[in-house]
Amino acid sequence: MIFETLSRLESLFAVGNQSIARRQRALWDAEQCLTPLEFQLVTETFCERFADARADMQNLLLSQLLAKEAPARYVRKPITPDVTLFHDPDVERAKKCIVLAFCGRAHRLMIPTGVFLQLLPCKEVDVVILNDPGRNHFAGGCGEYASDFFQLVTRLGKDFNLGTYKNVCCYGTSMGGFVALRSGLLLDTKSISVGGRFPWHVQRLVADSAMPAFDLLCACKASDAAKFVCVYGMKEEDRRAVDHLATMFPVTRVPIQVTGHNVIFKMLSKGTLRQFYQEHLVSG
DSSP states (O other), X not given: OHHHHHHHHHHHHSTTOOOHHHHHHHHHHHHHHSOHHHHHXXXXXXXXXXXXXXXXXXXXXXXXXXXXXXXXOOEEEEEXXXXXXXXXXXXXXXXXXXXXXXXXXTSSSSSOHHHHHHTSOTTTEEEEEEOOTTOSTTTTOSTTSXXXXXXXXXXXXXXXXXXXXXXXXXXXXXXXXXXXXXXXXXXTSEEEEESOOOSOOHHHHXXXXXXXXXXXXXXXXXXXXXXXXXXEOSOHHHHHHHHHHHTTSOEEEEEOOOSSSOHHHHHHHHTOHHHHHIIIIIOO
């Protein structure tokens, strides 16, 4: 991953290939796909060869964090193209919690993956990041890793030996938000949705994108034992989804005063996101 990213950046910044839009996209991709340690290495090597790129790199969110603090020492362990474990192998599992993180349609958690990892204490948290290549609320599983949702959750429980961790948390943003709640219901663990909704919107009907007829988040599965946390802004569709969910399950609401959908970026801008992660993802 490091060498692929570095090679792409070098080719785009080389003399004669000066597309500003393609350059910026490559920089964003580096911030999205690299761990903080990998990003630091790529930045140092790249800027040694292309001094004029330093200003562009410094504008990235992850660069701004790493200018003030050491990189989180996460190590990447790819499982499949859509499932990746990020961990510190020097710390035993029993001393850590694990976060199963379900991404939205843009294959991110509302912020670049590198930024997300940097804001977590790597000695206290392992992270499994999951993408749905079909962008269909993980109803069809997770690429080659699992062919349906129930198989996905079952395999996650077995492959990552969840019982060996101190705590387990299911976390998802946007399209992955209510997926995290369904997963938490099956795994009997805390689950957090940020900007999550039901997969019932009109675009799916127009696109003839079939969804399973049975949804775990229904009145017939209502349980007072559910540990749901729903984070949302002032966007009407997001609030209505939480209102409806709360008619069936106990929900801890965390409203954020922002007009748009991306409440995570708002907290990052205000400097409160690390504390939010500490309280909800780490402390259990």
